Amino acid sequence: MEISENYLTNRVTGEIGQATAIYFPTSQDDVVELMQAVRKNHQKLITIGGHTGLSGATFPDNNQVLMSLEKMNRILKLDTETMTLTVEAGVTIAEISEFLAETPYFYAPDPGSKEASIGGNAATNAGGMRAVKYGVTRDNIRAMRVILADSRELQVGSINRKDSSGYDLKDIFIGSEGTLGVITELDLKIQPKPKFSRDILLGFESLTQLSPKVFEILASGLVPATLEFFERDSMSYSERALKLDFPDLSGQAFLLITLDGNAEQQLENELDYLASLSDEALILKDEQTRNAVWQLRGAIASSVELESIQEPLDVVVPVNKIAPTIIALKQMAIAADLSAIFFGHAGDGNIHANIIKNDLTDEEWTEKLEAYLDELYAYVAKVGGKPSAEHGIGLLKKPYFQKYIGTSELVAMKAIKRAFDPENILNPGKIFDL
Structure with a gap:
C-alpha cells in the first residue's frame, strides 16, 4: 500500500488543506488494515476517488488521513444472467462505458464528469442527464461491499431484483459521502442498449414559455431519456471555449431532449409530437451537429471556469x-x-x-x-x-x-452516524456537525 505526503487545494474555494498522509490501497485487505491503524492511532480518515467533487466533501481541513481508492480499479465480473457488473470502487465512469462499449449492455447513469469514480458516485448519489428515465446512481446499484469504521465488512443490498428482507442498508450508505463506511466494491445494474436514439432541440422566447412544455411532456406518457434546459447566455461560454457554434435556432431558452427505445416508428411519432410544442424545433439528424450540441451542453460549467x-x-x-x-x-x-x-x-x-x-x-x-x-x-x-x-x-x-433540514430528521441522521461510526472517524465534519 503506497503512502505519500499530501497537500490539497479545495478546487472550489481555493483554500489550502493539509492531510497527515495519503494511502493508496490496492485491495480490500489493505482498506481493513488502514482502518485498524487509523483507529489505533486515534486519527480521522477521508476516502477520496476521482477528485471531481464540487462540495468539498473530501477536503482535508484538519490533518486527516486520506485514502485514495484510485488503484482499486478492477472490473471484476459481467454477469449477463443477473444483469450485473461487479466493479471495485476506484473504477471510473469512463472505464465502465469503455468496458461495456463492445457489449449489448450499458450502465445508465451519466454524471457530468466521466472521470469520477463509481465509489464517489455512490457516495454522493450522483445523477446526470439520463436520470429522468433511468434514475440516479441509487437506482442502478444492486449491492455493495462496505468496510465500517471498526474494520468489519458489511454486505448491503443483493443481486435479487426484489428484496423486502429487513432494513435497506444499501440506501443508507448511498449518498452518505464517506461518513458511514468505505465502499470498496459494487454490483451495478446494467441493461440492454436501446436500438434507436433520437435528439431534438426546442427553442422558446423565455423560461416562462418553456416551463409549461416540460409539464406537458411529462404528463403525456412519453418518457425521454434526457430532458435538459439551458439559456442562450449559458451556451455562449461553451461556444467560446470549444470554438463550436450552436445551431441557428431562435429563442433565449432551450430544451434538449433525447428519446430512445426499440420501436423506431414510435420514436418518430414522439419526435413529431415534440416538434409541435415549439415553432422553433430542430431534429438533430446529423451526427456532427448532434455531437456538437451535446458537447456544448456538457461543457457549460467547465467553460465558465475557464473565464472566471x-x-x-x-x-x-x-x-x-x-x-x-x-x-x-x-x-x-x-x-x-x-x-x-x-x-x-x-x-x-x-x-x-x-x-x-x-x-x-x-x-x-x-x-x-x-x-x-x-x-x-x-x-x-x-x-x-x-x-x-x-x-x-x-x-x-x-x-x-x-x-x-427538519430538526427530527437531523437528529435521526446523527443517530445513524453514531451507530455506524461512534468514534466519528470517517470524514468528520462533513454534511453536519455532531
Missing part, C-alpha cells in the same frame, strides 16, 4: 417550481450585482446555478456571494426544495443543510 472563478450550485425544487425559482434567483443575483447562469435537468427539477466572480475583488466576491447564498437557499427551502440534487453537501453546503 465561480460557485457551482445544484439545488433541486419540485418540477413545477423550476421557472419561477430561476426567475427569482436571477432577480436576486441582479440585485446583489452578481453574474449568474442557470441550466440543468428539467425532468427532475435539478437546477445548476453558476455564480460568477468576474472582476469583483476578493473582498467584494466573498461579501456578495455569502449574502446571495443566504437568500438563495432560503428561497429554495421555501418552495420545498433541497440544497443538493447530485453533488452532495460536503463542507460548502453544510451551513444551509443544517439550517433548513
Whole structure:
C-alpha cells in the first residue's frame, strides 16, 4: 500500500488543506488494515476517488488521513444472467462505458464528469442527464461491499431484483459521502442498449414559455431519456471555449431532449409530437451537429471556469417550481450585482446555478456571494426544495443543510452516524456537525 505526503487545494474555494498522509490501497485487505491503524492511532480518515467533487466533501481541513481508492480499479465480473457488473470502487465512469462499449449492455447513469469514480458516485448519489428515465446512481446499484469504521465488512443490498428482507442498508450508505463506511466494491445494474436514439432541440422566447412544455411532456406518457434546459447566455461560454457554434435556432431558452427505445416508428411519432410544442424545433439528424450540441451542453460549467472563478450550485425544487425559482434567483443575483447562469435537468427539477466572480475583488466576491447564498437557499427551502440534487453537501453546503433540514430528521441522521461510526472517524465534519 503506497503512502505519500499530501497537500490539497479545495478546487472550489481555493483554500489550502493539509492531510497527515495519503494511502493508496490496492485491495480490500489493505482498506481493513488502514482502518485498524487509523483507529489505533486515534486519527480521522477521508476516502477520496476521482477528485471531481464540487462540495468539498473530501477536503482535508484538519490533518486527516486520506485514502485514495484510485488503484482499486478492477472490473471484476459481467454477469449477463443477473444483469450485473461487479466493479471495485476506484473504477471510473469512463472505464465502465469503455468496458461495456463492445457489449449489448450499458450502465445508465451519466454524471457530468466521466472521470469520477463509481465509489464517489455512490457516495454522493450522483445523477446526470439520463436520470429522468433511468434514475440516479441509487437506482442502478444492486449491492455493495462496505468496510465500517471498526474494520468489519458489511454486505448491503443483493443481486435479487426484489428484496423486502429487513432494513435497506444499501440506501443508507448511498449518498452518505464517506461518513458511514468505505465502499470498496459494487454490483451495478446494467441493461440492454436501446436500438434507436433520437435528439431534438426546442427553442422558446423565455423560461416562462418553456416551463409549461416540460409539464406537458411529462404528463403525456412519453418518457425521454434526457430532458435538459439551458439559456442562450449559458451556451455562449461553451461556444467560446470549444470554438463550436450552436445551431441557428431562435429563442433565449432551450430544451434538449433525447428519446430512445426499440420501436423506431414510435420514436418518430414522439419526435413529431415534440416538434409541435415549439415553432422553433430542430431534429438533430446529423451526427456532427448532434455531437456538437451535446458537447456544448456538457461543457457549460467547465467553460465558465475557464473565464472566471465561480460557485457551482445544484439545488433541486419540485418540477413545477423550476421557472419561477430561476426567475427569482436571477432577480436576486441582479440585485446583489452578481453574474449568474442557470441550466440543468428539467425532468427532475435539478437546477445548476453558476455564480460568477468576474472582476469583483476578493473582498467584494466573498461579501456578495455569502449574502446571495443566504437568500438563495432560503428561497429554495421555501418552495420545498433541497440544497443538493447530485453533488452532495460536503463542507460548502453544510451551513444551509443544517439550517433548513427538519430538526427530527437531523437528529435521526446523527443517530445513524453514531451507530455506524461512534468514534466519528470517517470524514468528520462533513454534511453536519455532531
